Structure formats: structure tokens, C-alpha cells
Amino acid sequence: EDKVVQSPLSLVVHEGDTVTLNCSYEVTNFRSLLWYKQEKKAPTFLFMLTSSGIEKKSGRLSSILDKKELFSILNITATQTGDSAIYLCAVVTFSGGYNKLIFGAGTRLAVHP
Amino acid sequence: SQTIHQWPATLVQPVGSPLSLECTVEGTSNPNLYWYRQAAGRGLQLLFYSVGIGQISSEVPQNLSASRPQDRQFILSSKKLLLSDSGFYLCAWSDIGGPTAYEQYFGPGTRLTVT
Numbered sequence A: 001e002d003k004v005v006q007s008p009l010s011l012v013v014h015e016g017d018t019v020t021l022n023c024s025y026e027v028t029n030f031r032s033l034l035w036y037k038q039e040k041k042a043p044t045f046l047f048m049l050t051s052s053g054i055e056k057k058s059g060r061l062s063s064i065l066d067k068k069e070l071f072s073i074l075n076i077t078a079t080q081t082g083d084s085a086i087y088l089c090a091v092v093t094f095s096g097g098y099n100k101l102i103f104g105a106g107t108r109l110a111v112h113p
Numbered sequence B: 001s002q003t004i005h006q007w008p009a010t011l012v013q014p015v016g017s018p019l020s021l022e023c024t025v026e027g028t029s030n031p032n033l034y035w036y037r038q039a040a041g042r043g044l045q046l047l048f049y050s051v052g053i054g055q056i057s058s059e060v061p062q063n064l065s066a067s068r069p070q071d072r073q074f075i076l077s078s079k080k081l082l083l084s085d086s087g088f089y090l091c092a093w094s095d096i097g098g099p100t101a102y103e104q105y106f107g108p109g110t111r112l113t114v115t
Helices: none
Strands: A003-007 A010-014 A019-026 A030-038 A043-049 A056-058 A061-066 A071-076 A085-095 A098-103 A107-112 B003-007 B010-013 B019-026 B032-038 B044-052 B055-058 B064-070 B073-078 B087-094 B110-114
Touching: A003 A085, A003 A098, A010 A019, A019 A030, A019 A085, A019 A107, A030 A071, A043 A056, A043 A061, A043 A071, A071 A085, A098 B032, A098 B044, B003 B087, B010 B019, B019 B032, B019 B087, B019 B110, B032 B073, B044 B064, B044 B073, B055 B064, B073 B087
Parallel strands: A010 A107, B010 B110
Antiparallel strands: A003 A019, A019 A071, A030 A043, A030 A085, A056 A061, A061 A071, A085 A098, A085 A107, B003 B019, B019 B073, B032 B044, B032 B087, B044 B055, B064 B073, B087 B110
């Protein structure tokens, strides 16, 4: 059975700290890995990673994929209170004739001032 | 630019009552459309997906159904709600092909409480 596991499930840090969120997966027909940030409502898209070893960066956020070891990490440097959210990892698999997203349970990040 | 709408934003319904949630997408044509449910403290579970008008596939057996009467309209329904149907329902869209086909974009969601 395809699965995506995120760790830690929750994390509490102070502003200015650097955090690393983990996502490991076991799926058939891997296509891509996506990271989303979910605050109060809809998840918002952060990154899509398809190739190993190529870092994606957006401001203080960066992410990398290791297709050999089947995991990805999301780094956030110099955290701010606005980074408080649930971070979701999703793996795209090709199944039943379409691209399907399998989500992890998420990491709940709380950044305190 | 593309936008996705869902309504209502919140809903409280008694057990056994019917349900209709609506999702519409603007600014794109022929999108793939998806319904997800997010239970408290859990990841998103795919319920239905659609690659075109009238084409619906179900991922999990349940008392919910979906319909796509127009290209950019996706509806989630139930004839009789169960307590276990409570949750946060999210609609999403993606391009059919091309480099962005893997990226799914989510609507604001509907929080359903069945009492």
C-alpha cells in the first residue's frame, strides 16, 4: 500500500530558529513530490520536486528530494510567527490512469515570538 | 489567473439529511477536478476525481457521490449524512497535461459538522 509519513507530527520553536521537516514515502509509480502550507483553510502550494538532489528555494524556504532513500526535507530558516501552519507533503503516483496525490498527515509548526 | 470557489464555507447538518457542496473553477478550461476530505489531525483523503464532464471516479466506498454537470463545476452530494461524514471538504483542480499537471490547487474548503 502506498504511504507517505511525515515527521515530526508537531514542532514548537521560537522566532529565528531553523526547522527541518521530514517526509518519507513508499509508493509505486512515483511521479513527483509536493509540499503545501495549510494555515486556516486551503493548502497553498509551495514546491514540486521531481528530480533528486536539486534544491528548490523560495525565500527562507527550501526543499530537496532524495529518490534513492525515498524522502524529502523542507527547511525553513529564520522562522517567523507567520510560518506557523500545518505543512503537508504529498506524493504524486500514477494509478488507475491518472495522477493521484497521496498525502502525509502533516507537521504542525508553531513559531512563538 | 485561475481561482477556485467553494460554498458554503461552513455547514451544520443533522444525521440523515441530504448534502450538496459546490465547487467552481475560473480561468482555466478542461481541468481535472478533485474532492478531498480532511478529518481532524489527519492528512487529505481523496474521495473523487474527474477528468471531464460526466466522468467521475471514486476512490473510497462511502455514502457520498459526485457529479460534474459543467466543465468547471464539481458537486459533492449525499442522500443521507452520517456522523462520520463530518470533516473539512476541499475541492482542487489541476491541469490535464504539461509541466504543471502534477500541481493541484485547492479551494477554501467547506467545514461540515453532522450532528
